[in-house]
Amino acid sequence: MGVPEQQAAVQAATQPAADDIVVDAQDVHYSIGGREIFSGLTLRARRGRITAVMGPSGTGKTTLLRLITAQAYPDSGRVSVWGRDVSELRSREIFAMRTRMGMLFQNGALLTDIDVFENVAFPLREHTTLPEPLIRDIVLTKLHAVGLRGAAELMPAELSGGMARRVALARAIVMDPELLIYDEPFVGLDPIALGVILRLIQKMNEALGLTSIVVSHDVHELETIADDSYLISEGRVVASGTPQELGEGGSPIVRQFMSGSPDGPVPFHYPAPDYVTELLAGEGAP
Template sequence: MKKDNEIILSIQDLTVGYGKSIILNNISMDVRKKEIIAIMGNSGSGKTTLFKSITNQIPIISGKIKIFDQDIRLLPDKDLKKLRRKMGVLFQHGALFTDLNVFDNVAFPLIELTKRSSDEIIKIVLEKLNSVGLRAAAHMPVTSLSGGMAKRVALARATALDPWIMLYDEPFSGLDPISIGVIAKLIKELSNTLQCASILITHEMQESFKIADKINIIGSGSIVASGSPESLSKSEDPFIKQFINGAPTGPIPFDYPETSDFKEWLIKLRQQT
């Protein structure tokens, strides 16, 4: 049983990179039960890398990621697999199986990862679909769904195992304004129903500010601003103001910075000519 205000996910001084490039530098944050943390930042700032680090898909240079005080880097593979079952992931494009219908998509993790009976699986799947308003669409082929419906099916599948942590990767991308509002409402409701910790990686400002308890803005691989939506909205910091207002000029550069890898590549390219 998770206690009120309990820290479910803790990221401590996390540094991650590829080769010579440091993508995330000294990132720290805690996410508690029923808390929604929105991670924002310009393209290439490291949001997706953070997402992959939490799911242990990429190596960590230094720092720690703890789930219920368990350091994921120190867990044996068997225990890590068990822990991953407590993570629900809503992928940016849904990642539904197009050769399966709605019911079978949501049932998939229950069939593959549990030993529940057929009757139990039917009950759970219909409950999960009902929670996203699609119980009566259980029989439909995935290919017949609208973008918003497909996203809701993916959300039902992500919650099938009642996760402790929900990770949302650009949940609003490609959706019309009404669907964006529906998904935002569902994220908030599921956070309370599942009592899980939620991390929301998104560019959608308006709806995220409505449902998030805290906003962390990443810039150049570090957290440059952190606070409640209300406090950030009132901030006079030039970086925060540019990001929130979508201004084309300001501290956030448009040009991708030159790296040592680029310079080495350019020298070799010129040497070939």
């Protein structure tokens, strides 16, 4: 069975109800500066599940998040969030949509001129008129959930990478979002911090009933937490299913990615002229 047939079979077997789909990308084409990033990408994130989006570096995983959060729009195709096509939303509606989602950035993206407490309190202060004692209680609850209640008075520059990401996670959930998006949450973390983040993602999803989209290339970490997985390569989904199904995957590119092999359809070398020809062409040159 070829990749498209396999994909269709998986999708047919797991066809969700329409209101169960939070994010729905259909046949998305998107280019930046003449370079095609997506050429017919189709994927879905379902309510209450952790959806992993994997792929080699440079396949546009972060770009996909930009499309979902309406920071960019597809050239053709459709990206819908909660049933609304994001390219048809007005700026006021985009802001309203974003208040229902939280996003964890690769580097945390904490505001560096205010302390940890104020960072977590930031969305509450901007979007609510809650009294100060209530804001304090909510912020401390969220910081406690990520184990950093004691770090409330530290400045972002005083945090380690793992701590910054946990604070960013507390900030992302402070408005009790329905959709939580993680952009490469495991990059550059030591094993302990990585384990903590993994556990938090799982815990958040279970305890708060969130829908999560995790974009990453860390296959083994995602295998342990993801309910659904998509593997993106060359602008489209090349495999989808549970992480186990992907692990047993059919096509060579899936096998290469899941096993981390340097040999396979994804080349080690960036496209270049023939090695020997290029070396010999340099002979006689000054």
